[in-house]
Amino acid sequence: MSKIAIIGGGIAGMEAAIRLSALNFEVHLIEKSFILGGHVKNWHMLFPDLSSATQLVEQQKNQLRDSVNILLGIEVIRASYTNNKYTLYFSDGSSNTFDAIILTTGFKLFPAQRKEEYGYSIYSNVITSAELEEYFQTDKPLYTKEHRIAERIAFIHCVGSRDDKVGNRYCSKVCCVTAVKQAMETARRNPGAEIYLFYMDLRMFDRQFEDLYFQAQTQYGIRFIRGRLSEVSEKPDSRLFLKFEDTLLGKPLRLTTDMLVLMVGMEPAENTGQLARLFNVPVGNDKFLLPKNLHQYRNLTNQPGIFLAGCVSGPKTIGETLTDARSAALEVYNYLNRN
Amino acid sequence: MKFDWFVIPFLAGLTFVFGFCCIKFYLWIQRLSRGEKALLKKHFFSPSLWVSIKEIFNESLLHRKIFRTNALLGYMHTSLAFGWFLLIVLGNIEVKFYSHYSVNPPYVPIFLNYFEPNTAPHFFGRGFRFLMDFLLLIILSGVALAYLKRFQPNRFGMRRTMQHQVLDKLAIISLWCIFPARLLAESFSAALYHNGSFLTNTVGKWLSFLPVDNLIYPAWWGYSIVLGIFFFSLPFSRYMHIPTEVLLIILRNAGIRSRYFNHPFQQVDIYACSRCGICIDACQLSTLGYATQPAYYLRSLRYKTQHNELTENCLLCGRCVEACPVGIFSTDIRSHERTLGHEMNSVHYNFSKNIPKQKNVEVLYFAGCMSHLVPGIKKAMTSILNQSGCSWSMLDEQETVCCGRPLLLAGQITAANQVIMHTRSLIERSHARILVTSCPICFKTFKENYRLNANVLHHSQFIKHLQDEQRIVTQRISAHVKYHDPCELGRGMNVYNEPREVLSHIAHLLPTNHEKNKSLCCGGSLGNIFIDVDSKLQIATNTLQQMDIRSADYLITACPLCQKTFSAVSPIPVKDIAQLVADNLLLANAENKNNYAMISENA
Numbered sequence: 001m002s003k004i005a006i007i008g009g010g011i012a013g014m015e016a017a018i019r020l021s022a023l024n025f026e027v028h029l030i031e032k033s034f035i036l037g038g039h040v041k042n043w044h045m046l047f048p049d050l051s052s053a054t055q056l057v058e059q060q061k062n063q064l065r066d067s068v069n070i071l072l073g074i075e076v077i078r079a080s081y082t083n084n085k086y087t088l089y090f091s092d093g094s095s096n097t098f099d100a101i102i103l104t105t106g107f108k109l110f111p112a113q114r115k116e117e118y119g120y121s122i123y124s125n126v127i128t129s130a131e132l133e134e135y136f137q138t139d140k141p142l143y144t145k146e147h148r149i150a151e152r153i154a155f156i157h158c159v160g161s162r163d164d165k166v167g168n169r170y171c172s173k174v175c176c177v178t179a180v181k182q183a184m185e186t187a188r189r190n191p192g193a194e195i196y197l198f199y200m201d202l203r204m205f206d207r208q209f210e211d212l213y214f215q216a217q218t219q220y221g222i223r224f225i226r227g228r229l230s231e232v233s234e235k236p237d238s239r240l241f242l243k244f245e246d247t248l249l250g251k252p253l254r255l256t257t258d259m260l261v262l263m264v265g266m267e268p269a270e271n272t273g274q275l276a277r278l279f280n281v282p283v284g285n286d287k288f289l290l291p292k293n294l295h296q297y298r299n300l301t302n303q304p305g306i307f308l309a310g311c312v313s314g315p316k317t318i319g320e321t322l323t324d325a326r327s328a329a330l331e332v333y334n335y336l337n338r339n
Numbered sequence: 340m341k342f343d344w345f346v347i348p349f350l351a352g353l354t355f356v357f358g359f360c361c362i363k364f365y366l367w368i369q370r371l372s373r374g375e376k377a378l379l380k381k382h383f384f385s386p387s388l389w390v391s392i393k394e395i396f397n398e399s400l401l402h403r404k405i406f407r408t409n410a411l412l413g414y415m416h417t418s419l420a421f422g423w424f425l426l427i428v429l430g431n432i433e434v435k436f437y438s439h440y441s442v443n444p445p446y447v448p449i450f451l452n453y454f455e456p457n458t459a460p461h462f463f464g465r466g467f468r469f470l471m472d473f474l475l476l477i478i479l480s481g482v483a484l485a486y487l488k489r490f491q492p493n494r495f496g497m498r499r500t501m502q503h504q505v506l507d508k509l510a511i512i513s514l515w516c517i518f519p520a521r522l523l524a525e526s527f528s529a530a531l532y533h534n535g536s537f538l539t540n541t542v543g544k545w546l547s548f549l550p551v552d553n554l555i556y557p558a559w560w561g562y563s564i565v566l567g568i569f570f571f572s573l574p575f576s577r578y579m580h581i582p583t584e585v586l587l588i589i590l591r592n593a594g595i596r597s598r599y600f601n602h603p604f605q606q607v608d609i610y611a612c613s614r615c616g617i618c619i620d621a622c623q624l625s626t627l628g629y630a631t632q633p634a635y636y637l638r639s640l641r642y643k644t645q646h647n648e649l650t651e652n653c654l655l656c657g658r659c660v661e662a663c664p665v666g667i668f669s670t671d672i673r674s675h676e677r678t679l680g681h682e683m684n685s686v687h688y689n690f691s692k693n694i695p696k697q698k699n700v701e702v703l704y705f706a707g708c709m710s711h712l713v714p715g716i717k718k719a720m721t722s723i724l725n726q727s728g729c730s731w732s733m734l735d736e737q738e739t740v741c742c743g744r745p746l747l748l749a750g751q752i753t754a755a756n757q758v759i760m761h762t763r764s765l766i767e768r769s770h771a772r773i774l775v776t777s778c779p780i781c782f783k784t785f786k787e788n789y790r791l792n793a794n795v796l797h798h799s800q801f802i803k804h805l806q807d808e809q810r811i812v813t814q815r816i817s818a819h820v821k822y823h824d825p826c827e828l829g830r831g832m833n834v835y836n837e838p839r840e841v842l843s844h845i846a847h848l849l850p851t852n853h854e855k856n857k858s859l860c861c862g863g864s865l866g867n868i869f870i871d872v873d874s875k876l877q878i879a880t881n882t883l884q885q886m887d888i889r890s891a892d893y894l895i896t897a898c899p900l901c902q903k904t905f906s907a908v909s910p911i912p913v914k915d916i917a918q919l920v921a922d923n924l925l926l927a928n929a930e931n932k933n934n935y936a937m938i939s940e941n942a
Contacts, residue, residue: 116903117712164872167907231711233736234718241737254737 001026002336003097005088007076007275008104010038011318012310014060015325016102016332021065023333028069028096030076032271036061038106044136046318047174047181048208056318075271079278086279086305100305100332103275103289104325107266107311110160110168118156118262123234126260129155129175132182141189142259146238150190150258154242155179156229157199161265170286172265173315176203179263180216187220195222196255198229198244206317232260266315279306288314299328307331341454345556346446349563352570353445359574360582363610367586370603375595382593391592399584400424404664408617409496411484418481420581426474433467449566452528452535453559465536472538475525478518485515499625501616501634503577510576513569520565524558527551580613584665587611597668600675608667612637618669621662623860623878624652627870633659633669640672648869650676654878655748655866656826661856670866677750702731702801703771703793705785707778708741709899715914716777716899719921720798724775726924727810732769740765742781743788748866763789775801777917779828779898780865786832797828799838799897799916806844812925813845818892820846820919823882823905824858825898838897838916845923846893851886859885861896863904880908895919 002025006013009031017029035041036057043053064070071090078089089095112120112128120126124145127135135142142150157179161172176199183195202224204210216222227247232240235256242255268287276283281301282290289312292300299307309328310321371379382388397403400421406413430448437455438447447454484495492500503511522542529535530543530551543551573579587607597605618632619625625632631652639646655670663669704724710716717733724731734740740762746755766774766789774793776782782797789795796804805811822842828834835855842848853859862878883905888894894913896902905913914922 114907116715116906119714122714122718165907167872167876231714233711233714 002099003028004100004102004332004336005030005086005096005098006102006104008038008106008269008310008312009033009036009070009072010104010106010310011040011057011060012106012312012321012325012328013038013102013104014057014064015322016104016309016329017068018060018063018065019326019329020332021067023329024067025332025336026069027067028071028098029064030071030074030090032073032075034072036064036070036072039109039130040318042130043133045181045185047177048206048212050181076275076278081305084305098305099336100307101279102307102309102328102332103279103281103312104309104328105269105272105275105312107315108269110166110172110264110267112159112262112264114166115159115163115262117231118159118229118260119232119234119240120262123232123240123260124238125240125258126232126262128159129178129182129261129263132186132261133178136182136185142186142193144238144258148258150186150193152194152196152255152257153183153186153190153259153261154196154198154229154240154255154257155183155261155263157197157263158228159262159264160267162200168265168267168286170315171203173203173205174317175263175265176201177206177209177212179261180204180209180212180222182261183222184212184216184220187222195220196257197222197224199224199226200228206319266311269312272312279303281306281308284314286314288312299324299331305335307335341447342444343450343453343559345560345563346444346450347563348567349449349570350444350446352567356570356573356582363574364582364586367603367606371595375593378595379590379593382589387592391589394588394592395585398588398664398666399581402664404666405615405617408662408664412488412495412497415481415484415488415495418477419485422474422478422481426471426478429467429470429474433471436464436467446563450559450563452525452532456528456532456534468534468536472536475518475522476538479522482515482518485511497616497620499616499619501614501619502630503614504638506572506576507614510569510572510578513565513572514578516565517562517569520558520562524555524562527555527558531555577612577614579610580665583607583610584613587665587667591666597671597675600672600679602675605672605675608669608672609637609641611665612641612667613665614638615664617662617664618659621658623656623658623862623881624654624870626881627874627877629870633663633667636673637667637669640676651867652869653867654826654860654862654864656860656864657830658826658860661830674748674750677748678752679750698732699770700730700732701771702729702773702775703734703766703769704731705734705742705766705774705776705778705781707735707776707781707899708745709780709903710777711735713899713903713915715918716902719915719917720775720777722921722924723802723805723811723917726926727805729810734765734769742776742778742784744780744784745865747784747788749868759784759788763791766791766793773801777899777915779825779831779834780900783827783831797832797834797837797897799828799841800834802917802920803837803841806841811920813920813923814925815844816846816923818846819849819890820893820895821849821851821886821888821891822916823851823861823886823894823896823901824855825896825901826858826860826864828897829858830856838895841916841920842895845919849891851888853882853886861898861901861904863900865900875904876908879904883909893919 004020004025005028006017007030009029013029014036017027021027040053041057046053075091076088077091080087085097085099086101087095087097109130144150157175160166160168179197183197187195204213225246227245229242229244231243235241240257240260245252276289280303284290289308291298291308291313292302299309301308307328309325402413402416405416434443434448434451488495525535525539526542526546529539530547535543590604590607595604614634616634618634622632629652631649636649639649650673653673657670660668660670704720706717741758743755743758746758771793774795775798777798779797785795820842822838859882861882862875888911894905894909894911895916897916902913902915
């Protein structure tokens with residue numbers, strides 16, 4: 001029986017493991033943390049249907065059969081390739097040999113400190129979209145650090161995405177609609193609050209996204225301002241003073257808000273570069289791994305037996321990630337039955 | 340009067356160079372303003388003329404500054420320039436002993452061995468011959484080194500050399516031929532008449548197997564022709580720097596500076612560039628493959644070739660000016676040239692006439708646009724200023740005002756002046772005695788372009804005063820830090836020691852390979868309006884590698900722009916000096932709240 005290693009226990013890794021174990025392969029799912037579920041386990045609700053993220057992760061976990069060997073708290077340190085097989089050496093000192101490997105290490109969130117002019121980790125009421133999403137796990141309205149109910153909240157799009165100055169020229173794809181979703185949720189929790197979204201372009205590309213955007217404006221009165229935030233300073237009362245340009249009005253404007261939410265983008269996960277060197281897989285300008293081509297071989301790499309699934313090859317929505325993982329499973333199946 | 344037809348190429352060349360320089364110099368001086376002419380006149384009749392003469396001797400002949408770059412390179416220049424100079428001087432003295440005329444045509448000392456072949460050993464004769472041979476040997480060693488430099492520039496401390504144009508190559512080749520040609524002619528002469536010394540006699544002996552009788556006359560012709568070629572090509576090639584540098588030194592010491600694009604002093608600067616290529620290694624843009632250094636830029640200006648890219652592709656960090664052996668203010672020229680195209684599409688700033696009332700404070704703090712993008716600095720300065728117990732306010736807390744320098748660097752003078760006028764009136768309104776700024780760019784502008792009553796300090800200087808007067812107390816930490824000198828603060832304003840003193844009070848300050856005026860640019864400079872962000876980050880990465888920062892816990896700088904640029908690529912945390920101080924502040928005693936007379940007087 002062929003053995004397959006899946007590196008990364010997020011939703012892509014779990015989905016590929018489910019599909020491949022159903023095809024009776026011996027699957028080893030390797031996760032460096034002690035919990036499966038990656039980033040998605042921290043999210044509250046998923047766009048566009050506002051379904052539960054926890055439920056999705058739990059369903060996946062239930063589907064993981066007993067035949068999947070789950071290795072938690074373990075990292076790959078070294079790899080070697082002989083006779084069409086890969087030997088992986090793990091951080092716990094063990095090693096194992098596999099016929100195919102799927103890389104599903106996903107992404108990390110852009111560290112907002114690197115966009116220092118937005119004041120994250122300097123001003124107390126500047127938070128990231130990920131922190132807000134985790135906060136939504138509670139049922140409380142949004143409070144400032146001084147325990148005042150937030151009456152005016154600004155969301156800043158494209159923090160660490162489409163920004164030459166921080167070295168990320170690409171679009172992180174999910175933040176536009178996430179901001180709309182989070183703004184609506186905030187409006188539900190803090191009725192009467194003024195909510196502003198500062199965007200460059202709104203990329204509502206998938207089904208129902210545009211509906212969500214429309215609902216946000218008509219039903220929740222959320223204000224969308226086209227223009228980038230230039231700088232933030234903190235007032236003595238800890239409120240935030242924003243300077244920005246409304247590029248539709250063509251005017252520089254100012255706004256005082258209680259809270260600022262930074263829509264942080266995606267960057268390749270911490271060890272992506274290391275994995276690329278380990279398996280000799282090329283890396284794109286955006287530092288995500290490159291598949292063999294971007295059309296019919298999106299899960300293949302230029303190395304035999306090495307496959308990609310999920311955000312390791314660029315930002316994706318949850319739907320796209322799951323489809324990508326199933327597609328990778330099929331590619332692995334084809335590869336192992338090629339003779 | 341002695342004469343032979345072969346002196347014609349030399350004589351014609353010399354006359355041409357002399358005439359060309361006279362006309363050129365006259366035209367330049369003619370274009371100076373009345374005030375500048377007066378300065379020049381005053382310089383000629385004042386003791387400061389000696390400064391010029393000394394500098395001409397040191398730099399045009401001895402080339403002392405080149406020795407600082409590399410000893411071998413220095414020797415090469417000295418042997419050629421000073422050696423040739425002494426050869427001419429001694430030759431003229433020697434002629435006096437042989438000639439019956441009190442005044443001799445200029446070619447006689449050059450071709451003396453032809454005109455006076457049988458000179459009986461005079462009392463000084465042997466000595467002179469020995470000296471002339473010795474000088475020729477020195478010059479020939481310089482020529483040999485010049486050959487070697489073409490092939491192995493590394494030995495001369497140069498990683499990259501200049502790519503020369505055809506006319507320059509012709510001039511170089513003729514220069515290289517002059518002294519071997521002289522050696523040949525004088526050696527033939529020595530073989531026939533035994534009128535040489537250790538060098539020419541020996542070479543003459545070696546060559547005596549040749550039909551010397553027939554060859555000696557063509558050899559003198561050859562010597563004269565290469566001299567002629569060199570002189571004719573001189574005004575059009577890099578060697579125009581030889582006469583022009585003398586004029587440059589005089590004008591510079593007279594206090595004349597280039598004030599606008601195409602100012603006569605700037606023309607002198609352009610012609611004084613020897614294209615030695617020392618600026619190429621000094622420039623960090625060479626590592627990215629850009630041929631934009633002053634040697635190329637000035638050449639392009641001189642021959643009026645297309646060069647928009649060269650004007651804009653410059654960090655204005657000043658490393659080339661620091662390295663230039665001639666002392667050419669090439670960054671000024673670029674700034675002036677930028678005013679040309681940009682003024683046309685200049686944006687005009689109309690500020691409201693109603694300046695808001697400022698509260699009267701002792702210390703006015705101006706963070707600057709760049710510090711607003713790195714708010715950690717603002718926060719640090721706020722806690723330091725609060726701790727110091729002085730009355731202070733922040734000028735640009737909400738209404739961001741600009742010092743005007745980005746516009747100046749982009750060449751938009753009119754717009755810059757509007758911004759400067761506005762900001763100046765804001766500052767004056769506060770009646771502050773001290774203006775502290777966190778940004779070296781603003782600091783330089785406030786000092787040089789504003790005439791302020793307040794004492795302007797960079798925050799590193801201000802913190803130094805606070806430490807000295809114990810208005811703030813800091814704890815010592817065991818961390819190792821390296822300090823990066825920002826271009827505008829260091830080379831721009833000569834502030835090198837205060838930040839170092841502040842740092843050594845707090846942490847262990849490690850030395851770097853590029854200290855003080857040799858400091859590298861972070862790459863984030865506002866001065867370069869050509870290269871993209873990737874290139875700037877590449878420069879930042881190179882700089883950090885060369886500073887070898889991995890041995891330190893923190894990289895400390897004193898400029899928000901440097902901090903921002905380095906933070907993007909640094910493997911270790913990058914902090915502003917104010918942040919390190921604020922992080923290690925100890926609570927000071929309350930009695931420190933006396934007034935600020937001390938600082939205003941000391942600074």
